[in-house]
Amino acid sequence: MAREINLVPDVKNEMIKALKLRNLIFFICIVVASASVAVSVIFASIAGGQQAIVNGKKETIAELSDKISSYSDLKDFLTIKDQLGNLSSIAENKKLLSRTFGILTALLPTGLDTITLSELQINLVDDEPTISFDGQANANSAPFIDYNVLDSFKKSMQYMRYDYGEYVDKNGETIPAYCMVESGADGATFYDADKQSYYAYWLISGDGCDPSYEEDVDSKKSKQSQEEDKKEEIPATYHGYDVEAYENQIAVRVWRTPQFNDWYSIEEKAGKPYMSLDGDISNVPHFVSECTTYYGTEAGKGVINWESYNNDCKLVPDGADGINITGSSNGRDASSELVLRFSATITLAEEAFDFNNKHLMAIGPTGRHNVTDSYVQIQNMFAERANDCAPGDAACSGGGN
Helix, strand or coil: CCCCCCCCCHHHHHHHHHHHHHHHHHHHHHHHHHHHHHHHHHHHHHHHHHHHHHHHHHHHHHHHHHHHHCCCCHHHHHHHHHHHHCHHHHHHCCECCCHHHHHHHHHCCECCCEEEEEEEEEECCCCCCEEEEEEEEECCCCCCCCHHHHHHHHHHHHHCEEECEEEECCCCCECCHHHEECECCCCCECEECCCCEEEEEECCCCCCCCCCCCCCHHHCCCHHHHHHHHHHCCCCEECCEECEEECCEEEEEEECCCCHHHHECCCCCCCCCEECCCCCEECCCEEEECCCEEEEEEEECCEEEEEEECCCCECCCCHHHHEEEEEEEEEECCCCCEEEEEEEEEECCHHHHECCCCCCEEEECCEEEECCCCCCCCCCCECCCCECCCCCCHHHHCCCC
C-alpha cells in the first residue's frame, strides 16, 4: 500500500496560498481599472458629442434669433399672438349688451298701463350692471297721470326672474347652441297656447346637430343631396324623433317647459318620455335649466299638482329696492296725452349678461322673453320725450293726481 509523505512545511503552504490570493486580487484590479478606463472614455465621448450638439444648437438659435429680429412686422405678430392667447379669458368675461332690449321687454308693462322710454344709458363695466332711462308712464284711462303705474312698476321688480341652461337630446347629450332656434323673425319666443308651454326648434338635420347619432361614413350623402331631400319632402321621423318642417328644414320641437302630465310616470320605461315627481326628465329631448326646478305632489285619485321654483336667478337682485326713481313730473306726450315723466336706474343681475349663460330668457309679468339673440322688436319700447306742462294747462300742472 503506497503512502504519500508531505515534506513541505505548513508555513510554506500558507505562503503559496497568499501568493495565489495576491495574484487573483491584482488580476481583478487590472480588470476593474481597464473597465473604468473604458467607461471614462465612453462618457468623455458622449459629453464631447453633447457639447458639440449644444454648441451647434446655440449657433442655430442665434441665427434664427437674428432672422426673427430682422422681421419688420414682428411687433404686430407678437401683439396678435398675445391677443389670441387671451381669447379664452375674453370669452369668459364677455358681456352681451344686446340682451338689454329683451330684458327691458320683460320689465316694462305692456297692458293698459304702459311705460315707454325716451333715453337709455347702459353700464356693463361695473360688477353690478345698471340701466338708466327717462321714461313716461301712461295709465291710458282717466286721470291718465297716475302714480300707481309707476308704483306698480317699482313693485314688480321683486317678481322678475331670468332662466338659462342647455338643451339635451333624449340620451342627455347636449345639443349645440347653433342648432337651436328659440324665437321667430319678430323676436317673439315660441309658445303653444294649447299646451300652454314654451318651446324651441332643434334643427336636427344640420351638421353636427344630433350629438347621439353616428352615421356610417359609407352611407353619408353629400350636403347638396341632403338639401335636395329636404326640399322634396320632410319625413315624419328622423333619427328616431318625430319631426316637422321649420323654414324648410327638418326640426324637432323641444319643450322649454315640461309636459308634466304627458311625461310623468311612476316607473321609467325604455323609449318612453319620463318625468319623476322630483323633476328628473329622461328619454325625451328637453331643456335643462340652471335656475328653475320642478316638483310634483300627489293630490289623490291620480291627480298630480306640479310647481316650479326659481328663487336664485333674480333679474333685479334687490327687488323693489333695485330701482331708484330720481325724479318725476307731469307732462304731455307727442299726442298731447297726459303722462307721468320720470327718471330711473335699475340694478340688474350680472349673470343675465354673461356670454357663457346660453339660451337665456327674462321672465316677467308679461311672460318669458328670449334675450339670447340680439334681434328683438323694440319700436314700441321708445317714444318721443314728453313735453313740460304748458302755462295755463291746469289738467297737466295740477297736483291733485
